[in-house]
Amino acid sequence: MLQEFYTLNDGSKLPKIGFGTYNEEFADNKEVILQALDCGYRFFDTASLYETERSLGNALKESGINRSDVIIETKLWIDEMGAGQVEKAFERSLNRLQTDYVDIYMMHWPRQTGADDEDWKTLDTETWQAMEKLVEQGKVRRLGLSNFLPHHLKNILDTCKIRPVVDQLELHPGYSQENAVAFCQANGVLPMAWSPLGRGRENATIGNSILVKLSEKYGKTIQQINLRFLLQKGILPIPKASTRSHMKANMEVFDFALSEDDLSMLSCMPQTAWLEEHPDFAIPGRKSNPDNI
Numbered sequence: 001m002l003q004e005f006y007t008l009n010d011g012s013k014l015p016k017i018g019f020g021t022y023n024e025e026f027a028d029n030k031e032v033i034l035q036a037l038d039c040g041y042r043f044f045d046t047a048s049l050y051e052t053e054r055s056l057g058n059a060l061k062e063s064g065i066n067r068s069d070v071i072i073e074t075k076l077w078i079d080e081m082g083a084g085q086v087e088k089a090f091e092r093s094l095n096r097l098q099t100d101y102v103d104i105y106m107m108h109w110p111r112q113t114g115a116d117d118e119d120w121k122t123l124d125t126e127t128w129q130a131m132e133k134l135v136e137q138g139k140v141r142r143l144g145l146s147n148f149l150p151h152h153l154k155n156i157l158d159t160c161k162i163r164p165v166v167d168q169l170e171l172h173p174g175y176s177q178e179n180a181v182a183f184c185q186a187n188g189v190l191p192m193a194w195s196p197l198g199r200g201r202e203n204a205t206i207g208n209s210i211l212v213k214l215s216e217k218y219g220k221t222i223q224q225i226n227l228r229f230l231l232q233k234g235i236l237p238i239p240k241a242s243t244r245s246h247m248k249a250n251m252e253v254f255d256f257a258l259s260e261d262d263l264s265m266l267s268c269m270p271q272t273a274w275l276e277e278h279p280d281f282a283i284p285g286r287k288s289n290p291d292n293i
């Protein structure tokens with residue numbers, strides 16, 4: 001099990017590496033998550049959109065591991081935002097996860113497609129207030145954000161009673177969003193990296209000449225260089241892996257350190273492997289599945 005932790009702004013701790021569950025390999029399949037538990041992962045990221053909450057719940061039940069020894073993070077999707085909607089979305093997630101509380105509940109996306117400034121700000125604020133009620137009711141331990149750039153995050157920070165502990169962003173060498181990371185860190189919000197391995201795309205992070213050179217220099221894989229880069233930047237990565245060897249390799253990143261020069265080189269490498277999902281322009285046509293309860 002990982003013995004390295006980040007401390008959040010409420011004093012609680014998170015393992016420095018989490019496990020991503022997006023998505024086909026996990027739908028209706030608890031085996032991959034059981035393997036991840038066996039490898040020592042205890043912090044799992046899911047979302048109502050991924051339709052992997054039920055597999056995660058099934059795996060946790062079958063594992064026999066105490067609920068309090070596992071951290072579950074899930075998210076409401078953009079069509080589940082707004083007063084009156086949040087409570088129902090949360091109950092559906094809880095039902096699928098087969099638990100009575102969630103460790104971190106997140107707003108998945110800051111802006112509905114085409115929403116003008118005042119509209120998305122009001123909807124985000126209303127949604128956050130409904131999420132705060134879930135904390136007050138003891139159903140959620142902490143709140144988080146996902147894909148919130150500084151202007152979105154500022155809107156929440158200006159209006160919230162309960163501060164977000166984390167903000168999940170696409171982050172990897174070649175898309176390091178230094179401005180967004182710096183804004184999070186200046187405001188005590190831990191940046192978390194989604195697609196920390198650039199989703200394994202050929203000729204993007206894999207095969208990139210800078211990463212290949214560093215992989216040879218440090219005797220580590222390109223994926224381990226990616227994860228080490230994020231950790232040294234104070235970011236929490238949540239790699240997804242469906243093979244045991246990958247799960248283990250992704251935890252073996254605490255026995256080496258990138259030099260300051262190499263960190264600088266990675267921070268400045270040309271953009272690569274961006275998944276082209278800009279938070280202000282959302283993802284048209286993707287919907288949560290309200291029948292999946």
Ligand SMILES: NC(=O)c1ccc[n+]([C@@H]2O[C@H](COP(=O)([O-])OP(=O)(O)OC[C@H]3O[C@@H](n4cnc5c(N)ncnc54)[C@H](OP(=O)(O)O)[C@@H]3O)[C@@H](O)[C@H]2O)c1
Pocket residue numbers: 019020021022023045046108146147168169193194195196197198199200221223224238239240241242243245246247249250
């Ligand atoms: N908040 C958001 O909007 C958002 C968006 C996207 C993703 N996420 C979260 O972030 C998690 C991670 O992102 P992701 O799933 O997009 O991609 P990722 O973790 O960057 O990459 C996953 C790919 O890397 C491969 N891989 C994993 N470990 C490896 C290793 N050690 N060596 C070689 N290849 C390796 C996997 O292969 P195998 O499966 O074959 O092992 C898979 O093809 C998601 O699962 C999800 O939980 C959040």
